[in-house]
Amino acid sequence: MATPVRALPLAQLRERSSEKWREYPDDVLPLFVAETDFPLAPAVTTALERAVRIGDTGYVASRTPLAEAYAGFAQRRFGWTVDPKRIRSTADVSMGVVEILRRVIQPGESVIVTTPVYPPFFDLVDEAGGAVERVPLLDAGTGWALDLQRIEQSLAAGARAVLLCNPHNPTGSVHSAASLDALARLAEQYGAAVVSDEIHAPLTQPSASFTPFLASGEAAQRVGYAVTSASKAFNLAGLKCALMITAAEETASVLRRLPIEVEWRTGQFGMLAAVAAFSPESDEWLDGLLAALDDNRRLLARLLAEHLPEARYRMPDAGYLAWVDLTDLGWGPNPAKQILRQARVALHFGPAFGAEGAGHVRVNFGTSPEILTEAIERIGRARAAISAAAV
Incomplete structure (x- = not known):
């Protein structure tokens, strides 16, 4: 079994100047655009x-x-x-x-x-x-x-x-x-x-x-x-x-x-x-990346079950992008907007993918377990706060 590649720490990632790290302020965790947080293959x-x-x-x-x-x-x-x-x-x-x-x-x-x-x-x-x-x-x-x-x-x-x-x-x-x-x-x-x-x-x-x-x-x-x-x-x-x-x-x-x-x-x-x-020199690194993504897609399932039990998610067979149905949260057709405001986590807007994306978000889990965990925990806390305010 390949050894998972480790993602870079958040402080080092914020030194990057690409879209993922410049679109939003530093208090936002960016899990939207399809860039990953791993070091380059050697x-x-x-x-x-x-x-x-x-x-x-x-x-x-x-x-x-x-x-x-x-x-x-x-x-x-x-x-x-x-x-x-x-x-x-x-x-x-x-x-x-x-x-x-x-x-x-x-x-x-x-x-x-x-x-x-x-x-x-x-x-x-x-x-x-x-x-x-x-x-x-x-x-x-x-x-x-x-x-x-x-x-x-x-x-x-x-x-x-x-x-x-x-x-x-x-x-x-x-x-x-x-x-x-x-x-x-x-x-x-x-x-x-x-x-x-x-x-x-x-x-x-x-x-x-x-x-x-x-x-x-x-x-x-x-x-x-x-x-x-x-x-x-x-x-x-x-x-x-x-x-x-x-x-x-x-x-x-x-x-x-x-x-x-x-x-x-x-x-x-x-x-x-x-x-x-x-x-062929990069095959071992790619296998390690796949191992890291396998860990993260499973981690995401556990995090959603714990913090957003209303979410519907199927683990993808390829890639590092998760399609998550949040319709049952009642946050409207574009829940990523509320998540950005309330949780300071940037996810891709579901409706951008077509009418079938209403109520959905796309989550980029090509990151560290720590960042992924913090992002879903933030959304979970926002869910709890919104539910409490509605009582």
Whole structure:
């Protein structure tokens, strides 16, 4: 069993200047945006320190080891064979999604998103010239799944792409191989493309099984595009590097026709850090991160049961984001606002993820047990105070 990676102490985290630590005053515990509180993987630190020392801060090269590094990572972690020649890079997953969507839909055509979902998806579809078609996930009571029947109805009505979140943000669901294959077959039947955001894939717990969309079957290879990055697992969002991946000649030709500027937007530091993150040298660190997140997702369940017994929470199979239903607290459709005011804890607003997010919050548990515990205890104290005042 891997030794859990330890998060940095709060005083050191407050020295950071990123969004998580600058959006709110210092009396607020920030558990909203998807940044983590762990030190960088040692191989990443070494790569970046070397680049600074030798002044390796120029334009990203036309030939880098990035594609080969990712192909090795995908084989080791997912058992997925990726052709490095069918990988191109860009600045981030959002940019990759937009550039692909622009080439697989016509202006005004519908793009399916499976709500509740990562809020920028709505804007990315709009930026690409499409119209958002919302198809909520099915809630079976024990987990979430793609609503293939409603997806087929939308495809039959003219939707020309599916923007998939795999693993899913905010629920942490890992879509089954069978459902992904079924989705691919539907997309092929109706002449649509599937663009799969797989940025949380490296954070799938060992107890679950992640299936890359392009590995789910032959239909997926023909209709699919995957976009991924080391940025979520290794906390590298500010360094700007993502990968766009295909598995068939026709889809690969779409990537080859992208303007060279799309690839040149890749950050030099992002590329160097991603190569280090995807190297075998970082596997032990990633296993330790997964162990720490496993501890925290279980800790969160215990804390909620003790301090917010009205909360409904299912432990995610991937990622460090928890989707928590606080409807029964009676704090309205956007309880994160009251939590920020009363408890000085910043959580992501549930309604931002779609209508299904009413009454929900998204909690980032990629932090220390101490910070997570203090945050939920603060919310529990606020709950008690509000209940007492209502008597």
